[in-house]
Amino acid sequence: MSVFFNKFRIGFIFFICAVGLVYVYVKFAKLAFYPQKKTITAPVTIERGSITDRNGKPLAVQTNFYHFVVTPKLIKYPDEFAERICSPLNMGIQEITQKIQNAKNANFIYIKKKISQEQYDELIKIIDENNYYNFTRFDKIPGRLYPENSLASQLIGYMGDDGTGLSGIEYSKQNILSPEPNPDATGTIHGSNVYLTIDSGLQYKLEKIAKQSMEETQAESLMLIAADAKNGEILSYISLPSANLNEYTSASTQEMTDRASVTAYEPGSVFKIFSVASFLDSKSITADDSFLCDGIYQRKTTAGETIRITCLDHHGWLNARSALKYSCNDALAQMSEKITTEEFLSYIRRFGFGERTGVELPSETRGSVKNQNDRYWSARSKPTMSIGQEISVSALQMVQAATVLANKGVQIKLTFIKKIADIDGKTEYEHEPTYGNRVLKSSTADYLLSCMETTAKSGTGTRASLRDISIGVKTGTAQMADTVNGGYSNTDFLSNCMAIFPIENPQIVLYIVIEKAKGETYAGRIVAPVIAKAADEIIDHLGINREGAASLEHSGRITIKENLPLSIGKVVPDFTGRPKRDLIPLLARDDLNFVIKGEGWVADQNPEPGTPITENMTIELDLE
Structure with a gap:
């Protein structure tokens, strides 16, 4: 060893x-x-696609927001810090100081969430100048800017802080606007842009009419839908009250509710057009059959049950046309005796009632159509359903059912999507009309349109008449359910009106619903005039030819005179026809307040031309 x-x-x-x-x-x-x-590995970023109107006008666009975060225990001089940052945050000094002092031992607190890019830029400058980097930071979050605020707000919907759509198109088209990346994806993924069918210019005009109507009637809510009768594209979609999408988190439940899609209600007499169509198409009655209205429909069943349905008048002998013209409950109930229950319910379901329309919106209601096996079915159910009670519908269902009358008996599927395109503008999807099965004979649909035209000319819908263009209407006033005591309310009414025009070549289906108006509730008086105003706007906006419209030959050469600069003396001048660029210098005046709404040229103003000028007067100008 x-x-x-x-x-x-x-x-x-x-x-x-x-x-x-x-x-x-x-x-x-x-x-x-x-x-x-x-x-x-570079993180994947997703650029959410935009939502625009049919013409490409932005209604929802991608932006960035920031949460402003501080570490309170590292801030030596809270008052000084608060004083320097209060202005860009639009907060009070005391409010900021109190937030810091209340959490002085915390590792972090949010001073303010969802500040804009402009606020962020101002704060970064302050932080840089004062060397606040050791106790401040920003959390960048995807955001959404809604340039038109409350315009078509329930349709467009809202996106949450996590980048996920919470309602409307933002929700239903989430995967298109913000696609999920593949596991091996890198860089930036761009979502597609969704082009809606609505025309924002027309939407603005009709919302203005709708809001004025709500104010005049002191109604609780209003729905209005205008659809292209040829292809099912919805041109305007209104549910009031509505929310400002840029302040959505502070909106009320009423403002968030998309009534036209999720609310089911009894339509009342407007439904009679579909009932009469069923009776005629099934040959249960003919157009010449007469029914005597003595003011009340009364029948005793073999089981001893007495059915009583009252009418607003003693109309005498009526055929199908005059029954619709005067909206006679008695005659409709008698007609319902001529058709079997099975066949009547079959027609109602073929019109689309009891089923979702399938539009691109979440939480759409089916409504309710009873059948003979329903526990609430009785001997009075069929005659009552024929006049629009004991059945619940949505506004969208009513419009889609009306496309049957406008299209020779064939239903057209409604849609809100005009097209979808990628970031480079390449079309990925474009809407083509989708036709359903035939519901009515062509002759039946044409006859119902002529009946609706009669109602507009000399019946309950005369206040919807346009004089220079043919229109067919049907009005209805329905008692609403008493949710407290049961039965029907004696004070709450739903007033609605369906319109189709022009009759000889239907292009537009227009439908309005006003709920719980104060004072006058009769549909012929409060909703028919709104239909006339809205139809006029649609006709002019879309350039539908009016009868008797003046025409002349023109060389095609146009001379445009240059506008002289605006001068304001002792009275309000006439701003009508002035382009927006002429109005910009007025905003610099400190003795007058100008409120300019819309784009284009001045179409309306308040106060009127010639009104004496007063100090600090507010002048409102509506542009189209």
Whole structure:
């Protein structure tokens, strides 16, 4: 052993161990003190697509917001800090100071959430100038800007802080606007842009009419839908009250509710057009059959049950046309006796009632259509349903059912999506009309349109008449359910009106519902005039030819005179026809307040031209 462990061998072993230790220490030092190269995978960012109107006008666009975060325990001078940042945050000094002091030992608190890019830029400048980097930071979050505020707000919907749509198109088209990335994806993924069918210019005009109507009737809510009768594209979609999408979190439940899609209600007499269509198409009655209205429909069943349905008048002998003209409950109930229950319910379902329309909106209601096996079915159900009670519908269902009358008996599927395009404008989807099965004979649909035209000319819908263009209407006033005591309310009414025009070549289906108006509730008086105003706007906006419209030959050469600069003296001038660029200099005046709404040229103003000027007067200008 002593021969084996000689000095040379032992020294060599120690040398090898020493070299190994030195190698280990060097490696450790490199790992500890030198920066290491790391392979970093670039994070995937998703650029959410825009929502626009049919013409490409932005209604919802991608932006960024920031949460402003501070570490309170590191702030030495809270008052000074609060004073410097209060202005860009639009907050009070005391409010900021109190937030910091209330959490002085916390690691972080939010001073303000969802600040804009402009606020962020101002704060970064302040932080840089005062070296506040050690206790401030910003959390960048995806955001959404809604340029038109409350315009078509329930349709467009709202996006939450996590980048997920919470309602409307923002929700239903989430995967198109913001697609999920593949596991191996890198860089920026762009969502597609969704072009809605609505025309924002027309939407603005009709919302203005609708809001005025709500104010005049002191109604609780209003729905209005205008659809293209040829292809099912919805041109305007209104549910009031509505929410400002840029302040959505502070909106009320009433403002968030999309009534036209999610609310089911009894339509009342407007439903009679579909009932009469069913009776005629099934040959249960003919157009010449007469029914005597003595003011009340009364029948005793074999089971001893007495059915009583009152009418507003004693109309005498009526056929189908005059029954619709005067909206006679008695005649409709008598007609319902001529059709079997199974066939009547079959027609109602073929019109689309009891089923969702399938539009691109979440939480659409089916409404309710009873059948004979329903526990609430009774001998009075069929005659009552024929006049629009004991059945619940949505406004969308009513419009889609009306497309049957406008299209020779064939239903057209409604839609809100005009097209979908990628970031480069390449079309990925474009709407083509989708036709359903035939519901009525062409002759039946044409006859119902002529009946609706009669109602507009000399019946309950005369206030909807346009004089210079043919229109067919049907009005209805329905008692609403008493949710407290049961039965029907004696004070709450739903007033609605369906319109189709022009009759000879239907292009537009227009439908309005006003709920719980104060004072006058009769549909012929409060909703028919609104239909006339809205139809006029639609006709002019879309350029539908009016009868008797003046025409002349023109060389095609147009001379445009340059507008003289606006001058305001002692009275309000006439701003009508002035372009927006002429109005910009007026905003610099400090003695008058100007409110400019819309784009284009001045179409309306308040106060009227010639009104004496007063100090600090507010002048409102509506542009179209």
